[in-house]
Amino acid sequence: MMRINCNSATIATVLCFFFIAFPPVSASANFTQCLQAVKNGEFGLDGGRDNKGNPVNVSEATAISYDLCIAACGSGPSPFDWSAFSQEFSSWLLPWLALLSQLPFGANDKLDNFISVLLAVGSPVLAAYSVMLTVLNSRWVAHMFHKISYPNVRSAVRILSSLQQAPVRVSRDPHLLPSLVVLPDNDEWWEELIEHLDYTYTWSVSAASSLIWVLLAYIFTIIESFTASLAQLVEVNGQGVGSVWLWLLPVVLSWLQISPKCDSLHIEQAVRRANELAHVATANPHESVRASTIDTRRAIYLRHGWGSLRTDERCTSPIFNYARVFSWTITVEEVASCFHQASKRAGRFEPVGQQKWVRGDRNIRVQIENRVGTALEVQEYCGYYPDLTMPPRWGAGVWSRILVASLLALFLQWGTTGAALLIVWLTPTRGLGCRSAAYLGYACVSTLVWAILLLSTILSHYSSFSKIDPMSGQPIYNTRSRVAADLSVALRRLAKILAAINAIGIFVTNMFQFSGFFDRCYCDSSVIGLGKNAYNVINFEEEDVSSMRTAWIGGVILALGSATLFVGVLNLLINPPLPEA
Incomplete structure (x- = not known):
């Protein structure tokens, strides 16, 4: 039996959808002929408009009312032109779709990788938020350790920063983490882990080619829109499409600079290999033993098997970093606290044991x-008493990092989509039409998906905290924690459904633009915004062309400016100075 690959199946699905969704050419409308028929008086003397919507004699009309448009032209779209469709699709949309392959994935599950693509396309706010949050977290962890002077502190910063893409946890055993920080036998653990995490997801010929291809396509879009003739000007669709997808360029470029460690198998192997070398202190001050000879617990480990509540946290695709921000922050604080106490004691020339300090x-x-x-x-030296204290609920500085990442992500989303919205809004007939409504809806749903997932993460983390029974030492879960956990799962699933619908919606919107599906009386008359005063501009005047090009210049500046500012801020924050070795 013949096997159909994914790409063939996708193309077949798109073609089937296309031929089903779009009506045949015979049902299409020719607006130039309609206007000429109106001018000839074939549909009466009412309904003539100028390009600003003012009533005029039909013999002088360059636009017609929506009701007259339906009567004269019908409700169908303009004729479909396969040559124009294929050229616009391959020039202005296909490069962006190809650039999606350069997003970092890394999950071992193909479904998780597919969901991460849907989340990125369905919510550029979430994609940009995860990028900026990752950079801010790396900068914060370097700041946490910058005044600490103790062996392996530089490795600790690099390891903790690299493990943002993993469900990393610290054991609450009172001896494991202090032993990992203090004992010289564990120097090999730090070296082993940093060595196996020191791989890069970075520049390649494929990535560079995709970025250059997309950038050139967008530049050609701009050039064509400003050099097109009056007759061709209305058919130029790349301005809006290029702007609405422009968020992808800084996001991919940022991930290539960050080089996230997101290969799930590689991370698992690195942590497992290092933990095989971990030592733990014993009752004998001069003898430590392998932790593997005692039990399976380790000081730093990857936690799995939580069920549906922690699904996103387990997935190593970097777009899911939003789900790990609270747990990762608490892990960093616990490790930093041990290093800080050890560094402070060493600064006072206090050894771990009873021996004298060796300079x-x-x-x-x-x-x-x-x-x-x-x-x-060792435990007392690090001041680590997990039995007496609970870890911090939210973590230091986490809310300020979330706020900064959120503002920059929203700026990128609304800067690029806002530019596309501005371009189509100010193209006659001006107002909220099918194209502008689709772009506005895309940005709104994108923002909503991000907000829902952020709330879901907060509820998920809140549900994991509970009081400890002083007699049994076991957590006590209350009703609020259970409700928060159930609500978190429900919100996360809702957000993913919305993201999938939004991703499909923006793709279908672009297909409609290139195929001429939106070139119909309803869409061209901006009925959504103008209501009963809707009218369809058919013949453009020089004044319209001048104002359109001015609006397009503003759209280009807004789109490129927001993307450039996002990348510029990221480059100011990336690669913070590490503590001295």
């Missing part, structure tokens, strides 16, 4: 002899 030199400030002791001494 270091300019190469090794804290000698190995100062870093050995019993399990209790």
Whole structure:
């Protein structure tokens, strides 16, 4: 039996949809002929308009009322032109679709990768938010450790920053984390993990070619729109399409610069290999043992198997970083706290055990002899008492990072989509029509998806905190936690459905634009915005062309400006200075 690949199936689906959705050419309307028939008086003397919607004699009309348009031209679209459709689709939409392949995925599950594409296209706000949040988190973790001077602190910053794409956790065992921080036997653990996480998702010939192709396509779109003749001007659709997809360029460029560690199998193997080398302190100050000889618990590990509540947190695709911001922040704080206490004690020349302090030199400030002791001494040295304290509920500075990332993401979304909206809104007939309504709806749903997923993450994290029973030491879940967990799952599923609908919707909108489906009386008359005063401009005048080109210049500046500012801010924040080795 013949096997059909995904690409063939996709093309077949699109073609089937196209021929089903679009009416045949015989049912199409020719608006130039309609206007001439109106001028000849074939449909009476009422309904003539100028290009500003003012009533005029039908013999002098360059536009007609919506009711007259329906009567004279019918409700169908303008004739479909396959040559124009294929040229516009391949020039202005296909490069953006190809650029989607350069987004970082990394999940071992194909369905998770597909969902991440739908989320990115369905909510550019979420895609940009995850990008900027990742950069802000990396900068914050470097700031958390910048005054700490202790062995392996630089490796800790790099590892914690790299594990933003994983469900990383710290064990609440009182000896594991302090042993990992203090014991010299665990130096190999830090070196092993940083070595296996030191791979890059970065520039390639394919990525560079896709970015250049898209940029050139957008530039050609701009040039064509400003050099087109009066007859061709109305048919130029690339301005709006190029602007509404322009968010993808800075997002892909940003991920290539960040180089996220998102390969799920690679991360799992790196953490597992390192944890095989982990040592834990014992009652003997001069003898540590492999943690694997005691049990399966480790100081830093990847947590799985939570069920539906933590589905997004487990997925290593970087767009899901929004779901890990709270748990990752708390993990960083616990590790930083241990390093901070150890660094402070070392700064006072206090060794871990009862031995005297061995002075270091300019190469090794804290000698190995100062870093050995019993399990209790190691725990006390780091001041780590998880049995007596609960981890912080939300984490330090997390809300300010969320706010900054949100503002920049919203700016990129509404800057690019707003430019597309401005271009089609100010193209006669001016007002809210099919094209502008589709763009406005796309941006609104994109923002709504991001807001719902952010709320879902807050509820999910809130539900994971509960009081501890002082007798049994087990968590006590209350009704509010259960309700928050159920609501979080429901909101997350709703957001993904909305994102999928929005992603399909913007693709169908672009197909409608290129095929001429929107070139009908209802859409060209901006009925949605003008209502009973709707009219259809058919013949453009020089004044219209001048104002259109002015609006398009403003749209280009807005779209490129918002994308450039997003990338510029990211480059100011990326690659913060690391602590001294």
